[in-house]
Structure formats: structure tokens, C-alpha cells
Amino acid sequence: MKAVQVLRARELVIKDVEKPDIKNPTDVLIKVKRVGICGSDMHIYHGTNPLATLPRVIGHEVAGEVVAVGEAVTSVRAGDHVVIEPIRYCGQCYACRKGRPNVCRNLSVFGVHEDGGLREWVVLPEQQVHAVDPDLPWDEIVMAEPYTIGAQAVWRGQVEKEDKVLIQGAGPIGLCVLKMAKLIGADVMITDLSDERLAFAQENGADLIVNAGREDVQQAVAEWTDGEGANVVIDAVCLPQTFELAVEAASPAGTVVVLGFDERPASIPQLPITKKEVTIVGSRLQTNQFSKVIRWLNERKLAHNGLVTHRFPFDQVREAFAFVENHPDKVRKALIIFD
Ligand SMILES: NC(=O)c1ccc[n+]([C@@H]2O[C@H](COP(=O)([O-])OP(=O)(O)OC[C@H]3O[C@@H](n4cnc5c(N)ncnc54)[C@H](O)[C@@H]3O)[C@@H](O)[C@H]2O)c1
Ligand SMILES: [Zn+2]
Ligand SMILES: [Zn+2]
Structure with missing residues (x-):
């Protein structure tokens, strides 16, 4: 063969x-x-x-x-x-x-x-x-497998219905995260540098799209959440600066989900983490997400x-x-x- x-x-x-x-x-x-x-x-x-x-x-x-x-x-x-x-x-x-x-x-x-x-x-x-x-x-x-990456990220972020979720990056991984967050019933803002990728994210359920190359993401989050911050920030760009932004953009009691393999350090002060009691979690591959993803596929909820x-x-x-x-x-x- x-x-x-x-x-x-x-x-x-x-x-x-x-x-x-x-x-x-x-x-x-x-x-x-x-x-x-x-x-x-x-x-x-x-x-x-x-x-x-x-x-x-x-x-x-x-x-x-x-x-x-x-x-x-x-x-x-x-x-x-x-x-x-x-x-x-x-x-x-x-x-x-x-x-x-x-x-x-x-x-x-x-x-x-x-x-x-x-x-x-x-x-x-x-x-x-x-x-x-x-x-x-x-x-x-x-x-199914890429969807499980998204399912793991929303599970690690403990995303719930009506949570305000910021996804950074509308590449294949960001889009898989988006589909999962929408199935749970979250309110999703997504960023990218490409208008075309953002338009596709909007067609796939994103409630708010923001071009991070032209707009101030931090300010967009503040306006979108009435100053509270995003309850869950999932970083599907995975650069040091998007990790830094994720911690800044998280709401009090919020969660930041890290998916990257970048070895360069990010510069993150302690104050916002302590003051807001932010939870920062890694998300790698998946645990027990196949059964859920397959159920959604079989029910025609995922396409x-x-x-x-x-x-x-x-x-x-x-x-x-x-x-x-x-x-x-x-x-x-x-x-x-x-x-
Ligand atoms: N943890 C895991 O299990 C796991 C699994 C698969 C992929 N990943 C990681 O997820 C990341 C995304 O994967 P992908 O295949 O979607 O990559 P990709 O490169 O196709 O997508 C990244 C997107 O981010 C956008 N982007 C770049 N800079 C940006 C910025 N400052 N703000 C907003 N958007 C920006 C790009 O335009 C692009 O659309 C990679 O770093 C990859 O290593 C992690
Ligand atoms: Zn893959
Ligand atoms: Zn083992």
C-alpha cells in the first residue's frame, strides 16, 4: 500500500x-x-x-x-x-x-x-x-478532530450559555472554537487581521467581528461588555502579544485559554491576574471530546x-x-x- x-x-x-x-x-x-x-x-x-x-x-x-x-x-x-x-x-x-x-x-x-x-x-x-x-x-x-480541539478549548474555559467569549484568530482553530462556543450558546466576539476570514466567521455565527489590524481590540471588548471584559478569552493566534492582550481583556473572575506552542515569553504583570482573579489554563489536543462532537455531527448541528x-x-x-x-x-x- x-x-x-x-x-x-x-x-x-x-x-x-x-x-x-x-x-x-x-x-x-x-x-x-x-x-x-x-x-x-x-x-x-x-x-x-x-x-x-x-x-x-x-x-x-x-x-x-x-x-x-x-x-x-x-x-x-x-x-x-x-x-x-x-x-x-x-x-x-x-x-x-x-x-x-x-x-x-x-x-x-x-x-x-x-x-x-x-x-x-x-x-x-x-x-x-x-x-x-x-x-x-x-x-x-x-x-471531527479539529472540532475536538475547539471543544477542548471551550471546556477548559468552562464556557457557559450567554458568556461573553473573545476568540482571537479566525483561522481553522479559531473557527472550530467559534462553532463550539456558539453550540453552547455563548455570545462571541472574534478578531483577525483578515476581513475575509472575519466575514466567514460572521457567517458561522460570530456575534461581533473586529479587525485587530485596524481596531483597538481592548477598546472593542470594553464597549461590547460595558466595561466588564470578556468572561472567557480563547487565544487561537498564539503570539506573545495576543496572550498579553488576553489577560488584559479578561473580566473579573474570567478565564484565559492558551493554545499556543510558542516558546517566546510573554510579558504579563501579576496585578491584572490577582486583581481580577483570572484563571489561565492551557488547552492541548482533547480529552473525552469525541463523543460530544460526534453527537453534534450526527444530530446535524455541526457542519x-x-x-x-x-x-x-x-x-x-x-x-x-x-x-x-x-x-x-x-x-x-x-x-x-x-x-
Ligand atoms: N493546543 C492545541 O491543541 C492546538 C491544536 C491545533 C492548533 N493549535 C495552535 O492554534 C493556533 C492557530 O491555528 P490555526 O491553524 O488556526 O492557525 P492560522 O495561522 O491559520 O490562524 C491564525 C489566525 O490568526 C490571525 N492573526 C494573526 N495575528 C493576529 C492578531 N494579532 N490578532 C488577531 N488575529 C490575528 C491570522 O490572520 C490567522 O487568520 C496555532 O498557533 C496552532 O499552533 C493548538
Ligand atoms: Zn490538526
Ligand atoms: Zn499517562
């Missing part, structure tokens, strides 16, 4: 590799149908993801059809349409015992620490495989609605990566299609 491997930085190859087979009783064999290209795949491709070792078969946003299952598998069967939960964890460490396996000390992410889904077939343990309504189009269900902008057949995967790299203004989510 064929697999897409990042051999070394900026070198993507389609390789012939051995087709995987069921080895353990809990294994599930899946024919891959769709894989989404994510910012973190681009980082691995550029050789700038410190967590990924090369060579690596990338791809962690994966939808496919179950072809065979091991004898102990009970939750899925051949013919099911499924999405893949990309985290594998030890179950023993402190984070796992705390119910936070997404930050397991021995965490292994499919397509990052271990070979991922950009190949014709994959085998994974049952617990990483979730069935969805087979009537849903593949292009819809392959978005990509134009978030998927590009589709490339598997044999044009290099063209796909080049396109995503060169047209960040045009691409929201690009998919690789297997037949």
Missing part, C-alpha cells in the same frame, strides 16, 4: 509500505477515506515540530471505513464509518489518573510521535476508533459550511502541501481524498 512520509524537512514522498494487519484482539483495520491537512502537519513538513521525529507518516485528522476487527472488539464492526482519536496514553501517570490523558507523560500522538493516517490502511486499537452516522459525507466527519475549501486526490499530496503553503489566504481546510 502507499503511505505519505515526511522523509526530512520539506521532503514529502509517497512510499510503498507493507499493509498493516490485525495483530491484537482489540485492533481495528481501517480503509482511510479522508485526511485533513493541519497547521501542525505543515510544521512537521517544515521540520519545525519539536515533538515529531523523522521520517514520519503524517496525518492525524482521519476518517475511514472499518474493514475488519479483532475478536475482542465490540464498539465498531466492518462497514462502519469512523473517525480516529489520535492520542495514545499510558493510563498510569498522574495526568492519566486525573482523567487528563491528553497530557500523559508518555503521550503518543498519531501522525506526530508515531506514524499517522496519510496512508491507504491503518490499524488502531478500538479505543481510538469512533463510529459516526454512515449517512454523513466524508468531508463532514473528517472535521463545515465552507470550512473545507480544497480537496486533492492522494496521488497529488505534494501539490496539496505546496498549495497550502503558498496560499494561506485561500485555504481554510484542505483534504486529501482516497478512493
Whole structure:
């Protein structure tokens, strides 16, 4: 079978590799149908993801059809349409015992620490495989994993109905956060530098859009919240200055959700944190968010609605990566299609 491997930085190859087979009783064999290209795949491709070792078969946003299952598998069967939960964890460490396996000390992410889904077939343990309504189009269900990133961020922020939520950044992640916050019933202001991205966010439910390149975000938040500040600020830009702004813009008793991997320090004074008793939390990947996202997909409450902008057949995967790299203004989510 064929697999897409990042051999070394900026070198993507389609390789012939051995087709995987069921080895353990809990294994599930899946024919891959769709894989989404994510910012973190681009980082691995550029050789700038410190967590990924090369060579690596990338791809962690994966939808496919179950072809065979091991004898102990009970939750899925051949013919099911499924999405893949990309985290594998030890179950023993402190984070796992705390119910936070997404930050397991021995965490292994499919397509990052271990070979991922950009190949014709994959085998994974049952617990990483979730069935969805087979009537849903593949292009819809392959978005499950990015939606879980958004679901985790609103869960970490404890977003509730009618909360005033500021999302910084209307890229794919900011848009996934937006969809989740709106499903919960929050009132959402979103910022970006691109009017086109902001217009799309508005079509997808944003109550207020603000161009951070032209407007004073802090002042816009003050006007929008009658001087109180945003109850939850979710930073999907992830720069030192957006983290700084997040703490300033948070309301008393508010929460700031950090999603970034930037290693540069931000300059944040203690006073606003103490005075407002702001909670600052990290949000990484997801814990237990697949069931909720799948329920919303199955209930037709979640649809990509134009978030998927590009589709490339598997044999044009290099063209796909080049396109995503060169047209960040045009691409929201690009998919690789297997037949
Ligand atoms: N924690 C996690 O689990 C997780 C998962 C996926 C991605 N991420 C991170 O989320 C971030 C966003 O990912 P993405 O794929 O949407 O990225 P992206 O680059 O496509 O989107 C970022 C958006 O922010 C906008 N922007 C830039 N500067 C801004 C500013 N000062 N104010 C407002 N908007 C501004 C850009 O115009 C762009 O639309 C990345 O840093 C990524 O590493 C985290
Ligand atoms: Zn992703
Ligand atoms: Zn663990």
C-alpha cells in the first residue's frame, strides 16, 4: 500500500509500505477515506515540530471505513464509518489518573510521535476508533478532530450559555472554537487581521467581528461588555502579544485559554491576574471530546459550511502541501481524498 512520509524537512514522498494487519484482539483495520491537512502537519513538513521525529507518516485528522476487527472488539464492526482519536496514553501517570490523558507523560500522538493516517490502511486499537452516522459525507466527519480541539478549548474555559467569549484568530482553530462556543450558546466576539476570514466567521455565527489590524481590540471588548471584559478569552493566534492582550481583556473572575506552542515569553504583570482573579489554563489536543462532537455531527448541528475549501486526490499530496503553503489566504481546510 502507499503511505505519505515526511522523509526530512520539506521532503514529502509517497512510499510503498507493507499493509498493516490485525495483530491484537482489540485492533481495528481501517480503509482511510479522508485526511485533513493541519497547521501542525505543515510544521512537521517544515521540520519545525519539536515533538515529531523523522521520517514520519503524517496525518492525524482521519476518517475511514472499518474493514475488519479483532475478536475482542465490540464498539465498531466492518462497514462502519469512523473517525480516529489520535492520542495514545499510558493510563498510569498522574495526568492519566486525573482523567487528563491528553497530557500523559508518555503521550503518543498519531501522525506526530508515531506514524499517522496519510496512508491507504491503518490499524488502531478500538479505543481510538469512533463510529459516526454512515449517512454523513466524508468531508463532514473528517472535521471531527479539529472540532475536538475547539471543544477542548471551550471546556477548559468552562464556557457557559450567554458568556461573553473573545476568540482571537479566525483561522481553522479559531473557527472550530467559534462553532463550539456558539453550540453552547455563548455570545462571541472574534478578531483577525483578515476581513475575509472575519466575514466567514460572521457567517458561522460570530456575534461581533473586529479587525485587530485596524481596531483597538481592548477598546472593542470594553464597549461590547460595558466595561466588564470578556468572561472567557480563547487565544487561537498564539503570539506573545495576543496572550498579553488576553489577560488584559479578561473580566473579573474570567478565564484565559492558551493554545499556543510558542516558546517566546510573554510579558504579563501579576496585578491584572490577582486583581481580577483570572484563571489561565492551557488547552492541548482533547480529552473525552469525541463523543460530544460526534453527537453534534450526527444530530446535524455541526457542519463545515465552507470550512473545507480544497480537496486533492492522494496521488497529488505534494501539490496539496505546496498549495497550502503558498496560499494561506485561500485555504481554510484542505483534504486529501482516497478512493
Ligand atoms: N493546543 C492545541 O491543541 C492546538 C491544536 C491545533 C492548533 N493549535 C495552535 O492554534 C493556533 C492557530 O491555528 P490555526 O491553524 O488556526 O492557525 P492560522 O495561522 O491559520 O490562524 C491564525 C489566525 O490568526 C490571525 N492573526 C494573526 N495575528 C493576529 C492578531 N494579532 N490578532 C488577531 N488575529 C490575528 C491570522 O490572520 C490567522 O487568520 C496555532 O498557533 C496552532 O499552533 C493548538
Ligand atoms: Zn490538526
Ligand atoms: Zn499517562
